[in-house]
Amino acid sequence: MTINPPFNFDLYSTINSHGWFDLPPFQTTEQKDELQTIISLSKQKHVHVRIREANALIGIVPLNKTVRLSKTEKEKIKNIVRSMLRIDEQLDEFYLLCKKEKHLRWIPKRHAGRILRSPTTFEDIVKMMFTTNCSWALTKIMTEHLTRKLGTKTSDGKFSFPRPEAIATKSEKWLRKEISCGYRAPYLLKLCRDIVNKKIDVESFRNTDCSSEDLYRKLRSIKGIGHYAAGNILKLLGRYDYLGIDSWVRKRFSQLHKNGRKVSDTSIEEHYHRYGSWRGLICLMEITADWHA
DNA sequence: GCGTCCAGGTCTACC
DNA sequence: GGTAGACCTGGACGC
Numbered sequence: 001m002t003i004n005p006p007f008n009f010d011l012y013s014t015i016n017s018h019g020w021f022d023l024p025p026f027q028t029t030e031q032k033d034e035l036q037t038i039i040s041l042s043k044q045k046h047v048h049v050r051i052r053e054a055n056a057l058i059g060i061v062p063l064n065k066t067v068r069l070s071k072t073e074k075e076k077i078k079n080i081v082r083s084m085l086r087i088d089e090q091l092d093e094f095y096l097l098c099k100k101e102k103h104l105r106w107i108p109k110r111h112a113g114r115i116l117r118s119p120t121t122f123e124d125i126v127k128m129m130f131t132t133n134c135s136w137a138l139t140k141i142m143t144e145h146l147t148r149k150l151g152t153k154t155s156d157g158k159f160s161f162p163r164p165e166a167i168a169t170k171s172e173k174w175l176r177k178e179i180s181c182g183y184r185a186p187y188l189l190k191l192c193r194d195i196v197n198k199k200i201d202v203e204s205f206r207n208t209d210c211s212s213e214d215l216y217r218k219l220r221s222i223k224g225i226g227h228y229a230a231g232n233i234l235k236l237l238g239r240y241d242y243l244g245i246d247s248w249v250r251k252r253f254s255q256l257h258k259n260g261r262k263v264s265d266t267s268i269e270e271h272y273h274r275y276g277s278w279r280g281l282i283c284l285m286e287i288t289a290d291w292h293a
Numbered sequence: 294g295c296g297t298c299c300a301g302g303t304c305t306a307c308c
Numbered sequence: 309g310g311t312a313g314a315c316c317t318g319g320a321c322g323c
Contacts, residue, residue, distance in 0.1 A: 135317080137318065138317055142317095227303085247300080
């Protein structure tokens with residue numbers, strides 16, 4: 001399967017856009033020149049795919065050879081990959097903004113600004129919940145446990161990210177013990193049960209006409225999703241008008257703009273205010289600039 | 294090896 | 309609306 005990306009797409013920059021490549025089922029190489037993950041087509045059908053860029057095309061190869069794919073299923077996989085890699089995102093206005101400031105000109109030059117997201121919004125929300133109030137090492141542990149213990153094993157031995165139904169049947173005690181997610185267990189359980197009982201439809205969040213403010217409010221109504229997590233999930237939904245400030249943003253901002261002095265969230269907000277609806281993306285690009293060096 | 298302390302966001306109760 | 313304390317884990321550190 002192949003996808004024809006726009007001229008300003010760069011797979012490396014997208015994989016390297018934030019830490020998602022490091023969380024299963026995502027896998028990448030040391031050079032970050034390919035991405036692997038599991039795409040779930042139905043409750044039973046999970047495809048382990050490898051995504052690579054070659055000859056100005058994006059190639060998608062199913063790695064579990066025994067799986068048979070219909071034409072419709074291949075189209076579905078291509079659409080999911082397009083969504084994950086943000087291929088259809090219009091960044092022209094963003095790049096024009098970056099070109100106006102010397103320190104941001106590297107962004108359009110490197111074709112950066114497309115932030116990797118998971119095949120589903122559910123996966124993104126759970127992973128974001130797992131980044132709160134803990135080290136990256138613990139985020140990885142929780143995601144690995146959840147995937148390995150509740151995901152479905154593919155024919156080549158990989159595990160899919162679990163569906164909400166699989167998590168919803170477990171108890172809070174089980175999640176605390178087996179997933180090591182501690183006090184997050186009741187939040188995760190409530191989210192999954194609300195999805196199963198159709199009280200919330202997180203998958204509709206990627207294609208909705210509602211304002212960023214409304215979407216932010218919906219995200220904040222999910223227990224365990226606070227200001228930081230909601231702001232960052234919005235970025236994965238293509239909305240960049242919230243910063244999603246955490247301790248790392250504060251630290252990097254302070255190093256870049258205040259000679260390491262302590263800085264308040266209000267002054268970070270004021271600094272990026274001039275970038276309007278792109279401020280969240282400019283902030284993320286600025287503090288991760290050295291990753292792209 | 295064991296105990297203690299700290300860092301990391303979010304929620305809730307309280308003022 | 310603002311603030312303090314609890315939540316839980318891994319890692320660093322001292323003994």
